[in-house]
Amino acid sequence: MTRNAIEITGLRKTYAAQGNQPPKEALKGIDLSIPAGSIFGLLGPNGAGKSTLINILAGLVLKSAGNVKIWGFDQDVNPRQSRASIGVMPQELNMDPFFTARGSLDVQAGLYGVPKSQRKTNEILEMIGLTDKADAYARALSGGMRRRLLLGKALVHSPQVLVLDEPTAGVDIELRQMLWRNVRRLNEQGMTIILTTHYLEEAQEMCDEIAIINHGELIVRDTTEALLGRLDAKTLVITPEQDLTGPLPDIPDVEVSTRADGSLAFDYRKSDTSPRRILDALYQAGISIDDVKTEEPDLEDVFLALTHGAHTGGTAKAAG
Numbered sequence: 001m002t003r004n005a006i007e008i009t010g011l012r013k014t015y016a017a018q019g020n021q022p023p024k025e026a027l028k029g030i031d032l033s034i035p036a037g038s039i040f041g042l043l044g045p046n047g048a049g050k051s052t053l054i055n056i057l058a059g060l061v062l063k064s065a066g067n068v069k070i071w072g073f074d075q076d077v078n079p080r081q082s083r084a085s086i087g088v089m090p091q092e093l094n095m096d097p098f099f100t101a102r103g104s105l106d107v108q109a110g111l112y113g114v115p116k117s118q119r120k121t122n123e124i125l126e127m128i129g130l131t132d133k134a135d136a137y138a139r140a141l142s143g144g145m146r147r148r149l150l151l152g153k154a155l156v157h158s159p160q161v162l163v164l165d166e167p168t169a170g171v172d173i174e175l176r177q178m179l180w181r182n183v184r185r186l187n188e189q190g191m192t193i194i195l196t197t198h199y200l201e202e203a204q205e206m207c208d209e210i211a212i213i214n215h216g217e218l219i220v221r222d223t224t225e226a227l228l229g230r231l232d233a234k235t236l237v238i239t240p241e242q243d244l245t246g247p248l249p250d251i252p253d254v255e256v257s258t259r260a261d262g263s264l265a266f267d268y269r270k271s272d273t274s275p276r277r278i279l280d281a282l283y284q285a286g287i288s289i290d291d292v293k294t295e296e297p298d299l300e301d302v303f304l305a306l307t308h309g310a311h312t313g314g315t316a317k318a319a320g
């Protein structure tokens, strides 16, 4: 049986009323297990409850109800062990400006009770590419370097589970690649990775499994592959040999549109039409074809279909 790194049952969070704001039910009973060794994506629109969930895992927000186990340790029964099993790289760049990079890592290790002899400060500095900035004060580091330091801080106690909350928001390509290289390496060494990202392409590329939450509820949880297979929509794009002068062929159950580059896009559902039918119709209309390609839905299509209440099997993206 696969071991679960995280087991969440019936998790609820209601933030207390503030001023004239009524109480806010941010999580409405989440059940979610995350297998050990996976790279798991937690996705959802703004305000869905992702940060609340992550902050509960990190022990930064108190849950209102439900049960959370991290690496088998129940947060309520074994709070110390459950906290020691998880490291969180937060979204905000909250830094201790008066510590050096090395000092920040040391302080963090101290907070987690890691004995000096077991600290891996140099190894972590090397991994996050800050060896030459080890003695620079955090306030003198660039935004990208501070972010790397946050990753380092999340690793000082060698947690089994690493949570990355929007790790690549607003970072340049080089830093993004470095982060993903590190994440892959840590995962290969056995660490379970949970990440939230607004970049769905990134989630599609990085994550084995994905959960989508919306309005505090879990709406789907599946392997990335199965999620991508949920949408029935497909697009066949053909480039005609000559510019078309006559009307476009009318094919039942297929929507056709012209793209800016002169190609024709035929949106269809795999369950009602085959590409062969489209190609036959073009042949009969006397349209000769220079190039053909198909386009599959991507995670963005799945995400939009699920979070906008559309049914899977619905919209095809007008990719261009």
Ligand SMILES: Nc1ncnc2c1ncn2[C@@H]1O[C@H](COP(=O)(O)OP(=O)(O)OP(=O)(O)O)[C@@H](O)[C@H]1O
Pocket (backbone or CB within 6 Å): 015, 016, 024, 025, 026, 044, 045, 046, 047, 048, 049, 050, 051, 052, 053
């Ligand atoms: N401290 C708080 N007090 C009151 N309401 C809060 C608090 N923190 C979050 N909320 C509300 O709870 C809901 C969920 O917020 P949360 O930050 O968990 O969402 P999110 O999915 O992380 O969004 P984002 O992607 O924008 O970070 C939102 O409606 C938010 O306004």
